[in-house]
Every structure is written in C-alpha cells, then in structure tokens.
Amino acid sequence: MMRTTGIALLLAAQLLGLGDLAASPAATDSLASFQEAARKAKVRFELPSWETTTGQIEATTQAAMATGNQRLDAIAALKPDQTTFANTVAALDAAYYPVVLASGRLDLIHETSPDKALRDAAHEASRKLQTWFVDSSFRRDVYQAVKAYADTKPTLQGEDAMLLKTVLRDYRRNGMELPEAQRSKLQALKNRLNDLGLEFRRNITQSDTLVEYSREELDGVSEDFLANEEILGKDGRYRVNANVTWQVLEVLRNARSEETRKRLVIARSNRAREKNIPLFAEMLKIRAQIATLLGYDNWADYRIEPKMAKNAKTARKFLLDLSEGLAPKFKAELATFRELKIRETGNAEAVIHTWDVPYYRNQLKKRRYNIDTAALKVYFELENTLQGMFGIFEELFGIRIQPVEPPYKWVDDLRLYAVTDSASGAPLGFIYMDMFPREGKYNHFAQFGITPGKRLSGGSYQRPVVALVCNFPPPANGKPSLLTFDDVETLFHEFGHALHSVLTQANYMEFSGTSVPRDFVEAPSQMLENWVRDKKVLDRFAVDYRDGKQHIPTATLEQMEAARLATIGTHYRRQIAFGLLDLAIHMTTDEKVFDDFVSETNRIMSETYLPVPEGTAFVASFGHLGGGYDAGYYGYAWADAISADMASVFRKAPGGLMDLPTGMRLRNEIYAVGGSREIEDSIRAFLGRERSLEPFFEFIGLKKKP
Ligand SMILES: [Zn+2]
Structure with a gap:
C-alpha cells in the first residue's frame, strides 16, 4: 500500500526560494557528516521540522496556505505578454510545494502521533489543506495566465514539455475550458461528490x-x-x-x-447497506453527469484517461482476456476445493460457495503442501531480516543505507536511515521507520511521502524524505521479533515504494518518486516481492535465529511456490470480478443501472467468481469505489502483469535477481525517472523491448497467452 497526499490537481516549478522547509533542528554528528557531501552534490539533505503542539499545527496550516496563495496570486497577476514557462507552468509547482510539505507532515502526525490531541488537530488541518488544494485547482485567474503562456505555442523538451501537457490536461479535466455556468455546475458536482465519498467511507468504518x-x-x-x-x-x-x-x-x-x-x-x-445504497446511487449519477459535462462517454473513460490503460475499453479487455485465460485453471481449482469438501463433510453433493474458498485454500496449503506458516518465522528475525534486505538493495541499486540518530523522535524506537549513492557518496534521501504497533497508530503497513524530491530555484535539489509506518510484532518474553513470510514480502514491497521515492531525479514535484500513473505505481514494488521467494536471495540472510546457520529448506520453498500456484486462479478471478463490476457501473450513463447497481454488481460477481449470497449487497461496503480506486480496481492486476514482465528481465539476466546491471537499469529508467516521461517509454527502456503479457501468464501458471 502506498499513501501520498491526494491532490486533485498537482502542478509543478522552479521559483522556490528559501524558507519552504523550516530550518532543521540541530543536527547530530552523524547527520552533520552528510552535509559536506550534500554541498558537493548540490542537494539539500535535511529533515522536516516536526510540529509538536496543536498551536504549531494550526500555524503551519495557515502559513502553508498563505505562502501557496501568495505564489498563486503572483501567477494570476501576470499580464499575458509577461508569461514564461518559469513564471507560470513551473511556478505552479513552487506554489503547491509548501502546502504539499505541510500536508505530508500533518498526514503522518495524524497516523502516528502518540498524542491524541495532536492526531486530531493534524487530521482537521489535513482536511483544510485538502479543501485548499481543490479550491486552488479551480482558480480561473491562475489558469488564464498558464493558458496565455500555452497560447504562445512554446517549443519545450523533455520533462518541461511533459509538465505543460500534464498541467493543461488537468485543467481541461477540471472544466477550465467550459463556459462559466457549466464550470460552476461542475465545481458544485465535484464538491458534492467529495462529500459523498467521505460519507461512503465513513459509513463503512462505522458499520x-x-x-x-x-x-x-x-x-x-x-x-x-x-x-x-x-x-x-x-x-x-x-x-x-x-x-x-x-x-x-x-x-x-x-x-x-x-x-x-x-x-x-x-x-x-450487508455492512453499511441501508445508508450506502442510496448514497452510492447518487454518487454514480453525479459521476456520470461530470463525465458528460466534460465531454467523456462515461466516468470510467474520464478516470482512466491519465493512466496507462488510457481508456475504459482497454482496461476491460485486459480483464476479460485474463478472465478467459484463467477459466480452465479456476474451474480445476474449484474442483480441488470441492474434493476436499466432499472428503471432509462426507456429502457427495457438496458445492463450493464463496464462504468456503478461504477455508479450503487454507486446508490445501496445510494438508497437501504441508506448509506451516508459524514454523517459518524462525528464519525471519526482524533485525537480521532488515540488514539482509538493506544489503540486497544496496548492492542491487548501488546505494548505501545507513542508520542515523533522528534529532526528533515522536516515539522512542523510531529509526531513521540515510540513503546515499555508493559511487559518489551523494545523499539521496531519508527513510524513517516507525516500527511497532501502539494505541492510535495507523494499523497497516504503508509508505508515507513527507518531502517530495524537487529541483529548487537556485538549481539545488531538495532530496526526499519518506516514512515507512510498520506494525512489526514487538519482541516479547525474551524472544526477538519474528516476522511471518507475508510480513517479509510486505517489507520488501513497501521498501520498494520508499526507494521509488528517494531515488528520484525528476525536476518537478509533479513527477517525482511515486507520482506515476495509478495503474503502474504498484508494479516496481510488487516486483520486489519476487526476491523473497528466491532461494539464492533468501540464503543471503534468512537463517534460523536460534543457531544462526540453518537456511530455509529448498523443499519448503518449492512447496510454497506450488501452493501459491495452486490457488492463484481463484485469487485472480475474484480480483477480475471486482475490476469488471467496478468498470461496468462506471462505463454507463444509464440511470436504470445506477438505481439498480446492486443487482448489476451481484450478477457480475456471481458470473465471474462465485454466486453471492442471495439478498446481500457487498458493494455497499466496497470502500475502493468511494473515491481513489473508482474505475481503477483493474489497476491491481494491470500492475501485477507489468511487475511480472519486469521481473522476467532479472530472471533472464546472468546474475538473476541479483544482476547488478539490471538493478542499475531499474534504478535509472524506472525509479529515478518517476513520472517525468511517458511511463510506457520508461518501461520499454528498462525491458529493452516492448511490453509482454507472457511473463504474467507464466507467473499465474498458464502455459501460454490465452
Ligand atoms: Zn504498494
């Protein structure tokens, strides 16, 4: 999972002066030791100054919005003949930057502060900033200055050209090209939709x-x-x-x-159904109205336009092809589950229902593949696993990951790592790690962006800062913290997001780090999960902590791989069903579908996966549809396919998953570039060929492309 500040319209710039980051707290010796290298590399390598009182949170919020407004006002005040790339398009990034920085800190405080008053204040402040982003993106006066510059038909190259294109596209998507009356209607619809989306998700939380x-x-x-x-x-x-x-x-x-x-x-x-069924019907209608106002066939086309898939038809075709290809495997897997059920219940007529799948999948894992999840934990002592992972990424990406003492800690066991380039010593970024669960803390595992990378006005580069919010099992009863295999996979995945962020070289915040299309962003991280399933990689670090010698037996890893493949058809058919039903209700403007979306989504789930229990309405608590992943659920499988394609390059390389030239190519062509060029170009540059679905079909156990 990955969390970034959700901003309706993030634009980008170079006019950033000093003072965007409050001065860092007094640095410790080890932090100071990086400053010489930072000067040499012309980068700013510093930590944010954290708010520690509700008063500071309030002050930060006001100051960030005031600075943002000042900068937007300056753009708006330009006469058409005064406009340049730097003072319009690029200046937008500088305008939004201080608010994004504040938002990044406050979001993390909201999710991690041990102090409830601070968490609440940060939450309130974050919401104010979100509103500011939305309102600012609708500023007509700012748009007109940008438009005046665009009308000069400038010849731009590379990232600058990409930025102008993105800014204009997002303005168009915000209705700036519409006549006044329609524009205000659009803004009202978008605001209403945001409110409904929040309510939709809140109803689920409270159900x-x-x-x-x-x-x-x-x-x-x-x-x-x-x-x-x-x-x-x-x-x-x-x-x-x-x-x-x-x-x-x-x-x-x-x-x-x-x-x-x-x-x-x-x-x-049946969760949240009373409230969310009428509410979601209204959301669907508003989405269709917005799409129509903006000249799209439907909401899905509007949502998918900026992504890799480009339009709903392409996304849907991908899912349908995958679904068809998986059909025989899915059928065979259900037959296996049914055998188990017949044996267990003695009922020869037994049928597999949706509530049976997790149970028989687990039985299959335990009985047929003898996988004892708990027994594997001895190989993954936390400190050893972290060191092992760092070593792998250091080697693969040509970096160093060094612990440093954080000058300010919101919790005692907070960790901080400085990432530098191993060849030049140039500082690249900071990664905080908030390790263990506690009351009031975010309870999953995610990467949070804090300071996005960006080239500043004087030419120096602001290096990024991110946080990994983890919930590792704390050491207990004299035993060290031991991770499950799933924990280790998640750790590699989330650390992948952190690397994507800190290895960035994009000039504009708009494109730095993980600011890439949503249906791509999971791919580079997803790919790193393969490392955890590789015997050679695991043998570098995974040893039984009790003797420090014993490696995971090859047979165990083979059994795990076999078990993964044995139920992956079921997993993906369910994912595809979610993706297809999400698209179906967003690929129409037919009000009849909106009024009866429960039957439509139940029908698709039943046809693609397994019949839903009669009279239920799972879609009322399908939080993804409330906003963010609406018409975007397909993106999970889409990114998985790219992840498998990229992993296949490593597998074919002489050094396998530890092939260093391939690792450096991943760093340079994918991580460093971020969204600063067309993502298809970056993928092609990394692969050295066109994209292919073959590796994905192999990954899910299909002989060849369906
Ligand atoms: Zn992720």
Missing part, C-alpha cells in the same frame, strides 16, 4: 457488525483468537466483528462449520 457464536461453532479457530478479549465476552459467548478484516480472515480460514462461515460472509456483505 461494525457483531456475529455471535458458541465455542463449538468456532471449532478450528486458534486458541489465541478465542482467548482474545475483543472476541470472548464476559458471558462466555464469542463475538466476531464482520467489519474487522483480521477477525473475519481468522474465522473464514479456520472455522470448520460451514454455517459459521456463511453467517459471517452474509453479515460482512
């Missing part, structure tokens, strides 16, 4: 649904789970919250009783 069970009904579920005080009530009954993913997964994967699993799936599929 806790307790399903009550006896101990017998939860037979098969782990003792730890049953003893958890969130689950076991004082009355001796067990209550599972259908709105809490880890609780749902534990029960669906392990509860032997079909009735138990079925009740939970039905409860989960």
Whole structure:
C-alpha cells in the first residue's frame, strides 16, 4: 500500500526560494557528516521540522496556505505578454510545494502521533489543506495566465514539455475550458461528490457488525483468537466483528462449520447497506453527469484517461482476456476445493460457495503442501531480516543505507536511515521507520511521502524524505521479533515504494518518486516481492535465529511456490470480478443501472467468481469505489502483469535477481525517472523491448497467452 497526499490537481516549478522547509533542528554528528557531501552534490539533505503542539499545527496550516496563495496570486497577476514557462507552468509547482510539505507532515502526525490531541488537530488541518488544494485547482485567474503562456505555442523538451501537457490536461479535466455556468455546475458536482465519498467511507468504518457464536461453532479457530478479549465476552459467548478484516480472515480460514462461515460472509456483505445504497446511487449519477459535462462517454473513460490503460475499453479487455485465460485453471481449482469438501463433510453433493474458498485454500496449503506458516518465522528475525534486505538493495541499486540518530523522535524506537549513492557518496534521501504497533497508530503497513524530491530555484535539489509506518510484532518474553513470510514480502514491497521515492531525479514535484500513473505505481514494488521467494536471495540472510546457520529448506520453498500456484486462479478471478463490476457501473450513463447497481454488481460477481449470497449487497461496503480506486480496481492486476514482465528481465539476466546491471537499469529508467516521461517509454527502456503479457501468464501458471 502506498499513501501520498491526494491532490486533485498537482502542478509543478522552479521559483522556490528559501524558507519552504523550516530550518532543521540541530543536527547530530552523524547527520552533520552528510552535509559536506550534500554541498558537493548540490542537494539539500535535511529533515522536516516536526510540529509538536496543536498551536504549531494550526500555524503551519495557515502559513502553508498563505505562502501557496501568495505564489498563486503572483501567477494570476501576470499580464499575458509577461508569461514564461518559469513564471507560470513551473511556478505552479513552487506554489503547491509548501502546502504539499505541510500536508505530508500533518498526514503522518495524524497516523502516528502518540498524542491524541495532536492526531486530531493534524487530521482537521489535513482536511483544510485538502479543501485548499481543490479550491486552488479551480482558480480561473491562475489558469488564464498558464493558458496565455500555452497560447504562445512554446517549443519545450523533455520533462518541461511533459509538465505543460500534464498541467493543461488537468485543467481541461477540471472544466477550465467550459463556459462559466457549466464550470460552476461542475465545481458544485465535484464538491458534492467529495462529500459523498467521505460519507461512503465513513459509513463503512462505522458499520461494525457483531456475529455471535458458541465455542463449538468456532471449532478450528486458534486458541489465541478465542482467548482474545475483543472476541470472548464476559458471558462466555464469542463475538466476531464482520467489519474487522483480521477477525473475519481468522474465522473464514479456520472455522470448520460451514454455517459459521456463511453467517459471517452474509453479515460482512450487508455492512453499511441501508445508508450506502442510496448514497452510492447518487454518487454514480453525479459521476456520470461530470463525465458528460466534460465531454467523456462515461466516468470510467474520464478516470482512466491519465493512466496507462488510457481508456475504459482497454482496461476491460485486459480483464476479460485474463478472465478467459484463467477459466480452465479456476474451474480445476474449484474442483480441488470441492474434493476436499466432499472428503471432509462426507456429502457427495457438496458445492463450493464463496464462504468456503478461504477455508479450503487454507486446508490445501496445510494438508497437501504441508506448509506451516508459524514454523517459518524462525528464519525471519526482524533485525537480521532488515540488514539482509538493506544489503540486497544496496548492492542491487548501488546505494548505501545507513542508520542515523533522528534529532526528533515522536516515539522512542523510531529509526531513521540515510540513503546515499555508493559511487559518489551523494545523499539521496531519508527513510524513517516507525516500527511497532501502539494505541492510535495507523494499523497497516504503508509508505508515507513527507518531502517530495524537487529541483529548487537556485538549481539545488531538495532530496526526499519518506516514512515507512510498520506494525512489526514487538519482541516479547525474551524472544526477538519474528516476522511471518507475508510480513517479509510486505517489507520488501513497501521498501520498494520508499526507494521509488528517494531515488528520484525528476525536476518537478509533479513527477517525482511515486507520482506515476495509478495503474503502474504498484508494479516496481510488487516486483520486489519476487526476491523473497528466491532461494539464492533468501540464503543471503534468512537463517534460523536460534543457531544462526540453518537456511530455509529448498523443499519448503518449492512447496510454497506450488501452493501459491495452486490457488492463484481463484485469487485472480475474484480480483477480475471486482475490476469488471467496478468498470461496468462506471462505463454507463444509464440511470436504470445506477438505481439498480446492486443487482448489476451481484450478477457480475456471481458470473465471474462465485454466486453471492442471495439478498446481500457487498458493494455497499466496497470502500475502493468511494473515491481513489473508482474505475481503477483493474489497476491491481494491470500492475501485477507489468511487475511480472519486469521481473522476467532479472530472471533472464546472468546474475538473476541479483544482476547488478539490471538493478542499475531499474534504478535509472524506472525509479529515478518517476513520472517525468511517458511511463510506457520508461518501461520499454528498462525491458529493452516492448511490453509482454507472457511473463504474467507464466507467473499465474498458464502455459501460454490465452
Ligand atoms: Zn504498494
């Protein structure tokens, strides 16, 4: 997962003076030791100054918006004949930059501060800044200055040309080319849509649904789970919250009783339905109106235009081809699940339902492939795993990752790493790591952008700062922190996002780091998960912490790979179903579909995956559709396909996954470039050929392209 500041219209610039970053706190010796290298490399390598009181948060918010407004006013004040690239198009990036910096810090404070008052204040402030971004993107006076410059038909090259194109495209998508009356209508519709989207997601967050069970009904579920005080009530009954993913997964994967699993799936599929069904119907109608106003056939075409797929038809065709190619494998996997079910229940007529899949997938893993997830943890002691991963990325990308003492820590065990170029010593970026769970902290694992990279007005480069917010199991009972295999995969994935951010060389914030099309952004990170499945890579660091010698047996890794392939058809058919139904309701302007979107989405899910329980409405709690991933769910599979394609280049290289020239090419052609050129060009430059779907079909166990 990756979190960046969500901004409707992010534009970019070079007029940035000093004072965008408040002066860093007094640096420690080790931090200071990088400053000579920073001067030599003409980069600014510094940490943000963190707000520690609600007063500071308020002051930061006001100051950031004031600076942003001043800079936008300066652009707006230009007479048409005064406009240049630097004082319009590029100046926009400088205008937005201080607000993005403030927003990055406040967002992280909101998710990680141990102080609730600070978290709340930061949340409130973030919302103010979001509103500021939206309002600013609708400023007509600023647009007119940019337009006056664009009308001179300038000849631009490379990243500058890309920036002008992007800025004009985003203005057009914001309705700036429409007559006044339609423009204000559009703005009103967009504001209403934003509000509804927030409400849609809030309704899901608040849709806790307790399903009550006896101990017998939860037979098969782990003792730890049953003893958890969130689950076991004082009355001796067990209550599972259908709105809490880890609780749902534990029960669906392990509860032997079909009735138990079925009740939970039905409860989960009915979350938020009363409020969200009418609300989402209104959202669909507004989206269609916006698309029509802007001259698109439908919302999906509008949403997909800036992405790799370019239009809804291409995205849909990708999913349909994949779905068809997977059909035989999907059928075979369901047949295997059914065999297991017949054997377990003694019912020769047994059928596989949607609530059976997680359970029999788990059974298959345990019984056929003898995979004991818990036993693997001894190979992944946290510190050793981190060092191992750093070593791999240092070698592969020609960098050094050094721990430094953070001058300010919001929590005692906060870590900070300085990333430098190993050949030149030039500083590249900072990565914070907030390691362990605690009350009030963001409870997944994600990379947060704090300072995006950007070339400043004097020519020096502001190097990026990011944070990895992790929730590793804390060391306990004299035992070190041990990671699961999934944790390690996630660590490599998220660290990939961090590298994508800190290795950037893009001149404009608009294009730096992970500012790439949404249907591509997961690919470079997704790809790094392959490293964790490779015996040679694992043997570099993964040893049993108790003897420091024993490696993961080859047979175990082979079994894990076999297990992955054994159920991947089911996994992707479900993903494809989500992608297709998301597109279906956004590829039309037919109000009848909007009024009856529950049957439409249920129908597609039932046809592509497995029949949904009758009378349910899972789509009412499908948070992705509330905003951000609407008409974008296809992007997960799309990025997976590119990830497999890119990984295949390493596999074919002489050094395999540790092939250094290929690693450097990834750094230079993908990470460093970011969004500063067409992503297709970057991918081609890395691959050394056109894109291909073949490696993905191989990755999911299909012999050849369907
Ligand atoms: Zn991710």
